[in-house]
Amino acid sequence: MNDTVLAVNGIEVIYDRVILVLKGVSLQVREGGVAALLGGNGAGKTTALRAISNLLRGERGEVTKGSIELRGERIDDLSPAQLVQRGVVQVMEGRHCFAHLTIEENLLAGAYTRKRSGEIAANLDKVYTYFPRLKTRRASQAAYTSGGEQQMCAIGRALMANPSLVLLDEPSMGLAPQIVEEVFEIVKDLNAKERVTFLLAEQNIQMALRYADHGYILENGRVVMNGPAPELAGNEDVKEFYLGMGAGQRKSFRESKSYRRRKRWLA
Numbered sequence: 556m557n558d559t560v561l562a563v564n565g566i567e568v569i570y571d572r573v574i575l576v577l578k579g580v581s582l583q584v585r586e587g588g589v590a591a592l593l594g595g596n597g598a599g600k601t602t603a604l605r606a607i608s609n610l611l612r613g614e615r616g617e618v619t620k621g622s623i624e625l626r627g628e629r630i631d632d633l634s635p636a637q638l639v640q641r642g643v644v645q646v647m648e649g650r651h652c653f654a655h656l657t658i659e660e661n662l663l664a665g666a667y668t669r670k671r672s673g674e675i676a677a678n679l680d681k682v683y684t685y686f687p688r689l690k691t692r693r694a695s696q697a698a699y700t701s702g703g704e705q706q707m708c709a710i711g712r713a714l715m716a717n718p719s720l721v722l723l724d725e726p727s728m729g730l731a732p733q734i735v736e737e738v739f740e741i742v743k744d745l746n747a748k749e750r751v752t753f754l755l756a757e758q759n760i761q762m763a764l765r766y767a768d769h770g771y772i773l774e775n776g777r778v779v780m781n782g783p784a785p786e787l788a789g790n791e792d793v794k795e796f797y798l799g800m801g802a803g804q805r806k807s808f809r810e811s812k813s814y815r816r817r818k819r820w821l822a
């Protein structure tokens with residue numbers, strides 16, 4: 556049985572017609588899974604998510620090769636709004652709540668694809684069940700809530716559209732470790748109880764690998780390694796280069812010892 560919900564097949568992304576940022580990225584996300592796209596600053600994680608949710612055009616970016624499929628159907632030409640209708644919602648990096656609206660108004664803004672008020676009320680209740688902090692802060696203006704609450708609001712707002720696949724860009728950004736953990740625990744809960752599939756982009760590789768079931772390590776626009784999360788977390792190269800557990804500083808993942816050894820094997 557093929558349980559792949561999202562398949563990205565060898566995509567190339569170019570910004571401003573000349574800046575080649577993704578150089579043939581492929582990945583799969585299975586239905587009900589939590590996949591993590593991992594890598595440092597500028598690796599191309601956000602670009603990959605923008606390509607999937609068709610948000611590149613506003614950035615003068617373009618997918619120039621490859622294809623993207625949702626449950627076996629090409630979605631490359633669908634608008635972000637059509638993607639939301641199909642259950643694909645992106646939570647952008649940096650939270651992007653409407654600062655002057657209250658938390659509840661922000662959440663309701665995420666329900667614009669829903670027509671029935673009963674359904675909207677039920678979704679709001681569901682969001683408050685998963686994010687009790689948001690319920691407490693429902694009447695507060697988003698600008699005056701904490702970074703963690705704003706991140707929760709951004710995820711909650713995405714959930715108001717009843718998504719089956721959430722693309723979550725750097726949920727840990729700028730948050731204290733304890734709050735990051737709280738956010739990831741909620742993601743885990745939503746995944747387990749609501750069967751929401753997640754593709755998350757993260758620099759916090761250690762944390763992401765604790766919650767994801769599969770990871771893709773992106774470096775300089777290419778997937779340099781992928782595998783089940785526990786395997787990646789235990790991998791010597793990953794530990795050495797990304798988790799800071801090895802000796803010495805390396806400039807690139809490609810320089811870590813066994814990666815080079817493996818390349819020779821594969822050559």
Ligand SMILES: Nc1ncnc2c1ncn2[C@@H]1O[C@H](COP(=O)(O)OP(=O)(O)OP(=O)(O)O)[C@@H](O)[C@H]1O
Nearest residue numbers: 570574576594595596597598599600601602603614
């Ligand atoms: N709109 C743009 N125009 C030109 N180049 C861009 C644009 N957006 C991103 N880039 C470049 O693409 C590369 C990948 O950026 P991207 O934001 O996808 O990386 P990232 O892995 O998400 O990193 P970060 O965690 O810092 O956001 C970087 O070199 C960046 O400078």
